[in-house]
Amino acid sequence: MEEFLRLEKIHKSFVGVHALKGVDFTLRKGEIxxxxxxxxxxxxxxxxxxxxxxxxxxxxxxxxxxPVASLGSAATMARGIQVIYQDLSLFPNLTVAExxxxxxxxxxxxxxxxxxxxxxxxxxAMARIRVDLDLDAEVxxxxxxxxxxxxxxxxxxxxxxxLILDEPTASLPKHDIENLLSVVRDLQAHxxxxxxxxxxxxxxxxxxxxxxxxxDGERVATLPPNELDDDRLVAxxxxxxxxxxxxxxxxxxxxxxxxxxxxxxxxxFADVSLELRAGEIVGLTGLIGSGRTELALALxxxxxxxxxxxxxxxxxxxxxxxxxxxxxxxxxxxxNRLVQxxxxxxxxxxxxxATVLDRLLGRLxxxxxxxxQALAREWIKALGIKVSNPAVPVQTLSxxxxxxxxxxxxxxxxxxxxxLDGPTVGVDVMAKAAIHDYVxxxxxxxxxxxxxxxxxxxxxxxxxxxxxxxxxxxxxxxVAAAAEAEQVQQLVEAPS
Amino acid sequence: MRAEGQxxxxxxxxxxxxxxxxxxxxxxxxxxxxxxxxxxIANPAFLTYENVAGFLKSSSMTxxxxxxxxxxxxxxGSPDVSFxxxxxxxxxxxAVATLQWGGNxxxxxAAAAAMGVLMGLVNxxxxxxxxxxxxxxxxxxxxxxxxxxxxxxxxxxxxxxHPMFRDFGxxxxxxxxSSIGASYGLSLMTLVWLAAVLLGWFILRKTFLGRSVFxxxxxxxxxxxxxxxxxxTRLFAFGFVGLxxxxxxxxxxxxxxxxxxxxxxxxxxxxxxxxxxGGASVFGGKGTALGAALGVLLFAILNxxxxxxxxxxxxxxxxxxxxxxxxxxxxxxQALRRRRAxxxxxxxx
Ligand SMILES: Nc1ncnc2c1ncn2[C@@H]1O[C@H](COP(=O)(O)OP(=O)(O)OP(=O)(O)O)[C@@H](O)[C@H]1O
Ligand SMILES: [Mg+2]
Numbered sequence: 090m091e092e093f094l095r096l097e098k099i100h101k102s103f104v105g106v107h108a109l110k111g112v113d114f115t116l117r118k119g120e121i122x123x124x125x126x127x128x129x130x131x132x133x134x135x136x137x138x139x140x141x142x143x144x145x146x147x148x149x150x151x152x153x154x155x156p157v158a159s160l161g162s163a164a165t166m167a168r169g170i171q172v173i174y175q176d177l178s179l180f181p182n183l184t185v186a187e188x189x190x191x192x193x194x195x196x197x198x199x200x201x202x203x204x205x206x207x208x209x210x211x212x213x214a215m216a217r218i219r220v221d222l223d224l225d226a227e228v229x230x231x232x233x234x235x236x237x238x239x240x241x242x243x244x245x246x247x248x249x250x251x252l253i254l255d256e257p258t259a260s261l262p263k264h265d266i267e268n269l270l271s272v273v274r275d276l277q278a279h280x281x282x283x284x285x286x287x288x289x290x291x292x293x294x295x296x297x298x299x300x301x302x303x304x305d306g307e308r309v310a311t312l313p314p315n316e317l318d319d320d321r322l323v324a325x326x327x328x329x330x331x332x333x334x335x336x337x338x339x340x341x342x343x344x345x346x347x348x349x350x351x352x353x354x355x356x357x358f359a360d361v362s363l364e365l366r367a368g369e370i371v372g373l374t375g376l377i378g379s380g381r382t383e384l385a386l387a388l389x390x391x392x393x394x395x396x397x398x399x400x401x402x403x404x405x406x407x408x409x410x411x412x413x414x415x416x417x418x419x420x421x422x423x424x425n426r427l428v429q430x431x432x433x434x435x436x437x438x439x440x441x442x443a444t445v446l447d448r449l450l451g452r453l454x455x456x457x458x459x460x461x462q463a464l465a466r467e468w469i470k471a472l473g474i475k476v477s478n479p480a481v482p483v484q485t486l487s488x489x490x491x492x493x494x495x496x497x498x499x500x501x502x503x504x505x506x507x508x509l510d511g512p513t514v515g516v517d518v519m520a521k522a523a524i525h526d527y528v529x530x531x532x533x534x535x536x537x538x539x540x541x542x543x544x545x546x547x548x549x550x551x552x553x554x555x556x557x558x559x560x561x562x563x564x565x566x567x568v569a570a571a572a573e574a575e576q577v578q579q580l581v582e583a584p585s
Numbered sequence: 586m587r588a589e590g591q592x593x594x595x596x597x598x599x600x601x602x603x604x605x606x607x608x609x610x611x612x613x614x615x616x617x618x619x620x621x622x623x624x625x626i627a628n629p630a631f632l633t634y635e636n637v638a639g640f641l642k643s644s645s646m647t648x649x650x651x652x653x654x655x656x657x658x659x660x661x662g663s664p665d666v667s668f669x670x671x672x673x674x675x676x677x678x679x680a681v682a683t684l685q686w687g688g689n690x691x692x693x694x695a696a697a698a699a700m701g702v703l704m705g706l707v708n709x710x711x712x713x714x715x716x717x718x719x720x721x722x723x724x725x726x727x728x729x730x731x732x733x734x735x736x737x738x739x740x741x742x743x744x745x746x747h748p749m750f751r752d753f754g755x756x757x758x759x760x761x762x763s764s765i766g767a768s769y770g771l772s773l774m775t776l777v778w779l780a781a782v783l784l785g786w787f788i789l790r791k792t793f794l795g796r797s798v799f800x801x802x803x804x805x806x807x808x809x810x811x812x813x814x815x816x817x818t819r820l821f822a823f824g825f826v827g828l829x830x831x832x833x834x835x836x837x838x839x840x841x842x843x844x845x846x847x848x849x850x851x852x853x854x855x856x857x858x859x860x861x862x863g864g865a866s867v868f869g870g871k872g873t874a875l876g877a878a879l880g881v882l883l884f885a886i887l888n889x890x891x892x893x894x895x896x897x898x899x900x901x902x903x904x905x906x907x908x909x910x911x912x913x914x915x916x917x918x919q920a921l922r923r924r925r926a927x928x929x930x931x932x933x934x
Contacts, residue, residue, distance in 0.1 A: 182866075191811065195793065200792065200793055201791055
């Protein structure tokens with residue numbers, strides 16, 4: 090097949106980080122090409138160089154046989170290359186139609202806006218991937234999966250030859266992921282190449298024609314999926330092999346740390362009862378809209394339940410606010426961490442230690458900087474956060490490493506009951522294993538963990554029981570050790 | 586058949602009504618009608634041609650300014666507060682210059698607009714190049730412009746202005762003569778306000794420049810990535826509020842026919858309140874020219890009504906404060922609600 094894009098010996102450094110070390114990379118016309126690698130290995134940097142957001146320090150870029158000195162953003166778009174970043178770059182205050190058509194309207198020179206034309210452009214783009222969205226809906230009001238489709242439609246308004254998606258599925262619910270993958274295949278059918286970055290190995294195998302693996306700023310391999318499997322891929326990415334461990338709950342008669350009876354909230358969930366014993370990790374899964382996140386939010390007091398009973402260590406507690414939940418020893422790592430969890434301009438150290446400053450007091454009741462730094466270093470090591478030093482601002486970290494910082498921040502608080510909502514979304518396989526190990530360690534020391542996840546396999550391997558929610562109720566409970574991921578998936582998707 | 590048709594027609598009307606009620610402007614219009622009815626019941630003098638034309642004239646200055654303030658608020662999610670200082674400086678300069686050199690009203694308007702644009706561009710340039718929030722920049726330039734005015738003029742009043750302003754300000758359409766022999770009618774000043782609103786509506790709704798203002802207000806990073814002309818759009822917005830402030834200054838001068846060098850400053854909050862009452866989001870990215878006009882109108886009615894009902898004018902200030910507080914909390918609440926409402930669980934029985 091003909092090549093569309095070739096990169097030769099691309100180098101790129103940031104202060105203190107050599108992010109790309111002489112990368113050679115080719116992309117063929119109309120292929121689906123996946124880019125994988127650990128957090129911080131340079132995937133997003135490569136994409137930014139292709140898209141012209143960053144300039145390489147040295148190296149050559151060849152597009153359709155023509156060397157290009159450097160690709161500015163506008164020049165990139167003119168060559169038919171479009172990038173959809175994880176933040177989607179949409180305008181939440183504008184309608185679907187306008188969000189889709191705005192780039193095209195701008196290309197045509199702006200001036201006076203013909204709203205009928207705007208709708209025509211939007212409709213034509215939607216037709217190409219066979220989706221049908223409400224043109225007048227405000228984009229900010231739409232669920233993230235639909236927003237993603239809007240972003241793709243916008244890219245389609247130009248003469249698109251290469252669409253680059255940087256971790257498009259990280260924040261998508263399962264159903265939307267399948268939808269997106271079929272859209273990607275559809276694009277390919279139109280002769281459009283797709284460069285796809287993801288940490289989810291199953292979707293990579295499902296969609297890729299070629300897979301390029303990066304490690305530490307270097308391309309280590311480019312292979313078709315049939316020459317790879319999970320273990321080989323992980324070995325290429327990390328240089329190590331991953332030992333698979335399954336969680337085993339030691340003491341089934343341990344004391345009950347959390348008991349919930351008949352918890353209900355109108356339009357959120359109804360009649361939920363569950364128990365968590367000390368040292369237990371319980372999985373909670375279900376589709377988006379099944380009420381699982383809503384239940385977590387209620388347990389953490391963000392949007393309290395209306396009726397029902399909650400006991401912590403046998404004592405009834407009222408959870409009407411986050412303060413109540415924290416006082417009861419409950420911690421919650423939210424689903425949408427990047428928006429809720431971090432102060433981007435502050436250092437890694439400040440973010441990691443934010444929840445535990447009161448435990449780091451030295452003489453005079455002031456925070457002891459040495460202890461603070463030591464704690465931050467401990468967490469950086471424990472989760473393998475890739476950062477040159479704890480004092481750098483979080484915003485310069487790669488996406489996955491930012492995630493790890495948030496998780497470190499909440500785990501550092503060592504609560505009695507820990508609710509984790511999608512804790513490994515967007516982190517690489519190694520870090521995922523490290524987080525799983527860490528959570529098991531916490532359980533072994535007596536913490537009770539509620540693990541909310543979209544990934545059945547994650548639930549099966551890391552919990553002792555799995556609760557399955559459908560339509561606002563807990564409908565099934567299965568023993569993890571006896572379950573297969575497929576079986577869990579069937580229950581999740583079963584008609585309620 | 587017939588009943589079916591009627592039912593269908595009824596359904597469309599209901600759908601249209603629902604659509605209408607989703608707009609902030611509709612609610613504002615209803616509020617205005619209710620307020621007018623209430624005031625009229627208490628004092629029938631309110632709903633007379635003379636009275637209505639009167640307050641439409643006296644609020645034309647703030648009405649013109651509001652259109653510009655709206656555009657900057659949409660763009661930056663933070664209000665311009667220097668526009669009154671700009672208007673104050675322009676008013677003084679134009680009054681002095683016309684006394685000195687004469688000229689005609691068109692020249693005066695053009696000069697005022699040009700001066701206003703220049704001062705607005707300074708704001709826009711600082712916001713763009715130094716990435717300072719609008720409110721900080723404009724507090725600073727407010728003090729510079731207004732301070733300079735006082736340093737140079739020592740705050741001297743101008744009691745006599747060029748007669749062309751009186752002629753311009755007193756131009757009436759559909760004029761009538763009252764029982765005491767004074768003529769009244771729809772003021773040309775009100776039409777200048779109307780023109781500003783139409784211009785604002787056209788720019789915001791119909792031009793790519795206006796849509797760029799919304800885009801930047803909604804997601805600055807995305808707008809930049811898309812290659813939207815950031816500098817041009819920012820200079821436009823700030824230049825535009827400057828231009829309208831210049832025009833508003835001439836309108837004010839023509840109504841008052843004297844210059845008190847601190848009479849326009851202090852009206853910032855009133856104008857900003859009217860704009861947010863008109864549905865502009867304090868976080869940027871949202872607002873309409875019609876809404877801004879209705880907001881100003883509502884305040885004008887309130888002010889006039891309080892006077893007619895012999896209520897202390899301080900209540901007017903209280904109202905402005907309340908509106909701003911409610912608007913800010915409401916915007917924040919709506920944003921929160923939207924985030925929560927994304928997922929709606931259908932709980933089965
Ligand atoms: N603006 C920046 N300033 C300093 N360092 C940066 C900057 N951008 C990226 N880096 C560093 O460059 C390296 C590569 O980052 P990049 O974002 O490309 O990783 P990634 O492969 O996309 O990782 P992830 O899977 O976590 O998204 C990281 O070590 C990161 O900290
Ligand atoms: Mg990345």
